[in-house]
Amino acid sequence: MAQRKMGKEMTVTSDGYHSKPTYVYKVVLLGSMAVGKSSLAFRYAKNSFRETMPTVGCSFFKQMIHLETANIMFEIWDTAGQEKYHSICHLYYRGARAALLVYDISRKETFNRAKLWLRELEKDFLHDEIVIILVGNKTDLATEREVTSEEGKEFARSKGLLHAETSAKSNHQVTDVFMTMPVQSQSWKKSRVDLRAPNSNQIKKCCKS
Numbered sequence: 001m002a003q004r005k006m007g008k009e010m011t012v013t014s015d016g017y018h019s020k021p022t023y024v025y026k027v028v029l030l031g032s033m034a035v036g037k038s039s040l041a042f043r044y045a046k047n048s049f050r051e052t053m054p055t056v057g058c059s060f061f062k063q064m065i066h067l068e069t070a071n072i073m074f075e076i077w078d079t080a081g082q083e084k085y086h087s088i089c090h091l092y093y094r095g096a097r098a099a100l101l102v103y104d105i106s107r108k109e110t111f112n113r114a115k116l117w118l119r120e121l122e123k124d125f126l127h128d129e130i131v132i133i134l135v136g137n138k139t140d141l142a143t144e145r146e147v148t149s150e151e152g153k154e155f156a157r158s159k160g161l162l163h164a165e166t167s168a169k170s171n172h173q174v175t176d177v178f179m180t181m182p183v184q185s186q187s188w189k190k191s192r193v194d195l196r197a198p199n200s201n202q203i204k205k206c207c208k209s
């Protein structure tokens with residue numbers, strides 16, 4: 001059946017039937033080098049895990065999900081952890097509705113650096129609203145763990161972020177994290193958290209922190 005797009009959101013089929021609206025939901029992944037950002041995006045978009053090369057600049061995935069009353073088109077922007085790309089990747093934060101701030105539970109320094117990454121985000125979203133999830137990746141490396149779940153939760157709580165732990169390798173909680181962003185914030189159309197209100201009720205209702 002032929003379809004044409006109306007603006008960003010509404011699709012009208014040739015018989016005049018208004019199908020479910022489609023909402024674009026932009027997500028950025030950020031965090032230190034080799035914490036598993038690309039692997040998380042790849043696991044979510046392709047349900048697969050493979051050895052990845054360091055990201056150059058930014059890469060981009062799309063993933064459509066179908067809810068009862070609407071579709072959500074995830075635009076997933078995976079940014080490079082390498083310092084030299086920071087200024088470029090900044091440009092891609094604009095318009096994001098959610099951010100995954102990723103660290104590696106087996107490398108403490110990546111957790112410590114999450115504070116700096118958060119400051120970067122705050123520069124761009126001073127007057128905007130965004131859902132931020134602090135994600136401790138690589139839970140399959142439990143024996144090498146350097147950051148406890150409690151430390152992760154406590155830091156997230158102190159900054160008003162959501163918190164989750166994942167493994168892109170063993171596919172632990174990856175889909176849950178992506179689905180949390182639009183769905184758990186009361187309604188995905190309003191899934192926004194004001195950075196300047198770190199302990200807002202909205203955050204408390206969501207997820208694990």
Ligand SMILES: Nc1nc2c(ncn2[C@@H]2O[C@H](COP(=O)(O)OP(=O)(O)OP(=O)(O)O)[C@@H](O)[C@H]2O)c(=O)[nH]1
Pocket residue numbers: 031032033034035036037038039040050051052053054055056079080081082137138139140141166167168169170
């Ligand atoms: N054990 C384990 N290894 C992982 C996991 N996720 C990613 N890795 C590995 O960690 C390394 C870095 O993964 P990437 O996904 O490239 O990390 P990145 O954060 O995108 O790295 P940059 O592009 O440099 O910023 C690769 O060798 C991955 O195979 C995981 O959940 N568990």
